[in-house]
Amino acid sequence: MTDAVQPTASRPLVDDDQLWLSVMNKMDETWAELVGQQVELERKNAELEGAHAFMAGVFDSMSDVLVACDTALRVVRTNQAAERLFPGGADGLVGRLLTELVDPHSPTTVADVANTIVRRQRLEDREFILAAAGGAMPFAVNGTVLYDGRGRPSGVVLAARPLGELRRAYTELDRAHRSLKDAQAQLVQAEKMASLGRLVAGVAHELNNPISFVYGNAHTLRRFTRRLEAYLAAVHADPRAADFARQRQDLRIDMVLSELDGALSGIVDGAERVRDIVADLRRFSSDRRTPGTIFDLADVARTALDWILATCGRPVTVHADLDGALDVDGHAGQMQQVIMNLVQNAVDAMEGSDSPTLDIAGTRRGGRVCLTIRDNGPGIAPEIMDRIFDPFFTTKPVGKGTGLGLAICYRMVTEHGGMLAASRHPAGGTTMTLDLPAFMPDDGPGNSGAEA
Ligand SMILES: Nc1ncnc2c1ncn2[C@@H]1O[C@H](COP(=O)(O)OP(=O)(O)O)[C@@H](O)[C@H]1O
Ligand SMILES: [Mg+2]
Numbered sequence: 291m292t293d294a295v296q297p298t299a300s301r302p303l304v305d306d307d308q309l310w311l312s313v314m315n316k317m318d319e320t321w322a323e324l325v326g327q328q329v330e331l332e333r334k335n336a337e338l339e340g341a342h343a344f345m346a347g348v349f350d351s352m353s354d355v356l357v358a359c360d361t362a363l364r365v366v367r368t369n370q371a372a373e374r375l376f377p378g379g380a381d382g383l384v385g386r387l388l389t390e391l392v393d394p395h396s397p398t399t400v401a402d403v404a405n406t407i408v409r410r411q412r413l414e415d416r417e418f419i420l421a422a423a424g425g426a427m428p429f430a431v432n433g434t435v436l437y438d439g440r441g442r443p444s445g446v447v448l449a450a451r452p453l454g455e456l457r458r459a460y461t462e463l464d465r466a467h468r469s470l471k472d473a474q475a476q477l478v479q480a481e482k483m484a485s486l487g488r489l490v491a492g493v494a495h496e497l498n499n500p501i502s503f504v505y506g507n508a509h510t511l512r513r514f515t516r517r518l519e520a521y522l523a524a525v526h527a528d529p530r531a532a533d534f535a536r537q538r539q540d541l542r543i544d545m546v547l548s549e550l551d552g553a554l555s556g557i558v559d560g561a562e563r564v565r566d567i568v569a570d571l572r573r574f575s576s577d578r579r580t581p582g583t584i585f586d587l588a589d590v591a592r593t594a595l596d597w598i599l600a601t602c603g604r605p606v607t608v609h610a611d612l613d614g615a616l617d618v619d620g621h622a623g624q625m626q627q628v629i630m631n632l633v634q635n636a637v638d639a640m641e642g643s644d645s646p647t648l649d650i651a652g653t654r655r656g657g658r659v660c661l662t663i664r665d666n667g668p669g670i671a672p673e674i675m676d677r678i679f680d681p682f683f684t685t686k687p688v689g690k691g692t693g694l695g696l697a698i699c700y701r702m703v704t705e706h707g708g709m710l711a712a713s714r715h716p717a718g719g720t721t722m723t724l725d726l727p728a729f730m731p732d733d734g735p736g737n738s739g740a741e742a
Pocket of ligand 1: 631635636639665667668669670678679683684685686690691692693694695696697720
């Protein structure tokens with residue numbers, strides 16, 4: 291053991307004071323330095339915190355799911371989108387293994403991620419199925435390897451975007467493409483209908499001549515029958531009448547004469563029926579550039595009803611209240627087309643009804659003529675009510691509906707100065723209301739609102 295050095299009592303006091311003072315100065319200096327360093331440290335700390343908060347804000351504002359892992363593929367950092375996606379939320383994610391976040395059926399696996407770190411590659415738009423809180427969900431994932439200060443891989447950051455969104459966008463695009471194609475097909479169909487209209491007009495014109503021929507000749511034959519009867523009566527007054535009478539009996543001339551009239555009536559009836567059909571066809575295809583005429587909307591409505599109901603293939607109960615003249619100035623053919631469309635829509639809507647019923651009523655109030663057509667189908671859903679008059683809007687399958695019916699009706703009706711509206715009947719079904727300016731004889735031409 292060595293002896294401790296004892297302070298020498300002979301050292302002068304002044305030296306001690308000097309030493310003490312210099313120590314104090316040194317301490318002051320050191321203290322000031324420390325304070326300076328502390329201020330600098332705090333400033334840097336505040337900067338760091340700001341940068342950290344900024345990065346965290348950027349991270350969290352991203353809608354993509356971000357997950358950063360170390361090289362052992364253990365989660366070290368996530369953003370809010372990830373916390374919302376995975377079970378466990380904010381606290382449960384850090385420290386978990388990536389395998390726990392990826393669905394076993396994922397087409398891209400955790401091993402693929404490990405490989406990208408080893409090979410120092412990027413993952414680009416790979417499909418992952420992630421084990422989200424609500425169940426497995428497909429994602430498109432991009433992955434980037436992270437490096438430490440010495441350029442060695444330190445982990446990987448994965449950014450995932452729900453494939454659902456991309457798929458939805460793709461489906462939307464696909465749907466738009468298909469509806470464009472449908473629209474094209476429907477335009478072709480509309481053009482076909484227009485040429486059918488022209489054909490109908492041509493056929494009606496061509497049929498009219500032979501029909502009047504048949505009709506006229508049938509009438510002539512009927513007149514001839516009367517003359518023949520008179521002639522035969524005169525012949526039988528002759529002295530040789532006995533011979534004629536026998537022949538008359540043998541040839542059953544009386545039966546022939548009596549049947550002749552019935553046969554002629556049949557021909558006349560048939561010809562009249564064909565003549566009416568031709569007139570209807572003519573009206574149907576009448577060109578809107580030709581001037582309008584005055585017609586009874588009730589007549590037109592009856593024809594339209596007959597045409598549709600005769601071909602719709604199932605019985606429909608009709609309550610028609612179409613008494614009284616509903617005179618309108620315009621194109622009867624177009625209004626017939628409008629009513630046929632409305633009746634056809636009603637019949638389509640009642641396809642599933644047990645007892646399809648149509649109520650059709652016409653009234654004249656002041657200067658307006660109003661026709662309502664009500665069906666007992668399911669009615670028009672409120673959310674599509676303002677779209678049914680749009681061209682190509684249809685809820686019917688391709689091939690059954692073109693979505694052009696109401697659009698064309700609307701155009702024709704407004705061109706006649708009228709209105710067409712749809713409403714849901716309180717007791718169910720749809721009511722279509724056609725409102726047109728009535729023909730006013732005193733007004734003179736042009737005042738009824740129709741544009742010829
Ligand atoms: N009486 C009705 N009852 C129910 N829905 C109707 C009725 N009339 C029209 N609609 C709806 O309006 C749509 C458009 O009708 P429309 O323009 O005639 O085209 P389309 O009959 O070719 O579908 C129909 O698909 C249908 O959804
Ligand atoms: Mg229709």
